[in-house]
Amino acid sequence: MRKRTGIEVSIAAAEAVGSANVDVIAAYPITPQTHIVEHLSELVNNGELDAQFIPVESEHSAMSVCCGSSAAGARTFTCTSSQGLALMNEIVFIAATLRLPIVMILANRSLSGPLSIWNDHTDVMSIRDCGWIQVFAETGQEVYDHVMFAFKVAENPKVSLPVILNMDGFILTHVIEPIEFWEPEQVSGYLPTFKPVNALDPDRPTTVGAFGLPGIFTEAKKAQDMALIESKPEIIKAWEELGQVTGRHYRPVETHLAEGAETVFLTMGSIGQTVAMAVETLRERGEAVGLVKLRLWRPFPFEELRRAVGGAKRIIVIDRAISYGGTGGPVASEIRAAFYGEENMPVVTNFLCGLAGRDVTPDDYIAMYQQTRRMVAGRVRQEDYVIYGVRE
Amino acid sequence: MKSEEALSWKDLEVGCVVSQPGNASQYRTGDWRSMRPVVHRDHCIRCGVCYIFCPDMAIRKTDEGYFEADLYYCKGCGICAQECITGCISMVPEEE
Incomplete structure (x- = not known):
């Protein structure tokens, strides 16, 4: 090197x-x-x-x-x-x-x-x-x-x-x-x-x-x-x-520990590194969790995304922006659209976090994973989203 | 060159560049007109004020020295009638 x-x-x-x-x-x-x-x-x-x-x-x-x-x-x-x-x-x-x-x-x-x-x-x-x-x-x-x-x-x-x-x-x-x-x-x-x-x-x-x-x-x-x-x-x-x-290989969609994952996080940009730490911790605890990172946003890599998510049953989409009065985060609405009508369509939960520089730690992502487990026990609708960490 | 209606998206040049400069002259802006300028030659002094003021350069000088709008381009804005010194241009509604 x-x-x-x-x-x-x-x-x-x-x-x-x-x-x-x-x-x-x-x-x-x-x-x-x-x-x-x-x-x-x-x-x-x-x-x-x-x-x-x-x-x-x-x-x-x-x-x-x-x-x-x-x-x-x-x-x-x-x-x-x-x-x-x-x-x-x-x-x-x-x-x-x-x-x-x-x-x-x-x-x-x-x-x-x-x-x-x-x-x-x-x-x-x-x-x-x-x-x-x-x-x-x-x-x-x-x-x-x-x-x-x-x-x-x-x-x-x-x-x-x-x-x-x-x-x-x-x-x-x-x-x-x-x-x-x-x-x-x-x-x-x-x-x-x-x-x-x-x-x-x-x-x-x-x-x-x-x-x-x-x-x-x-x-x-x-x-x-x-x-x-x-x-x-x-x-x-x-x-x-x-x-x-x-010697550095980039792809439209990249994964980390996504093989055999039942739940995958989906990120864009630098937070992928923090989420990777959370995913490693969860894997050590025996949870089937992986990470999918979207590198190419436009043109949207539909096929590569479906391949990377594989057989995962749940996708936790992390959004860093709000579509006010709409479907939550712009990334989540795109991911839901990409899987709509697919066989074994995964459940998508959407967390909006890290807005305007607010820190999000690996523990926060672990908490989002746990919240997702509780949410999918019920019914998750297309328009559901969580503004993570907001003070009520 | 194909007419606009015959062009498919595949016929467009990269970046919608127009490689035949000046082809805007093919565009019949006269279609926009609802009023048409009519020159009454008995009052026209052939001064050319209408020609100078026409914003689309749609007024031409005839062989006899009078000025007339080219109805292929004239949009019927009425500026020539407004500016005419003797008031010899009137705007009349297009029947069709």
């Missing part, structure tokens, strides 16, 4: 973007994303990275600049969190329709209000249907590796879609972790030069962002939906190639 360096994950993420030889970075600082863009601006300012760093006046402009530079054929990166994502919202959706291979790290933070700077997934869930490829990282090393992965997938001419890489704010952004950096020849071997499908070119003028009248809008949406669905095999291929380069 190559040497690992103890480094703040945000700095490592910025180094990864630099190693990927990005051409344009347009970003506005916001907690907890700040260190990533700060370090990138330092790299550019010090002459270590030959790129344009465009310090825009808002996130709305950041994503607009990204669309322009990506359309011009430049490898483009941005990074934001929470309110910043909310401000860039309208352009985020347009970037996907225009099939611009922008890479964005989303340092996940709660969406106000109440005003909060801490971590949960309410920001990314607000743009669930934006049409970007969306992946979650569990550790700093995964963030680093997935920067290369994100550019490779986004710029693959068979894909040509923007990619959001989710990393939990503070829990990942501000932690110091031993990270194995890629050698320059590993990056260049993995990540080919960007050849845009459609680059703005005076010799071949085109209209980008044209009006879509009712007569063509439905067809445009179908084309966009198919592009996202058909990106999945290319995503899996990019992970396989990454495995050959690094």
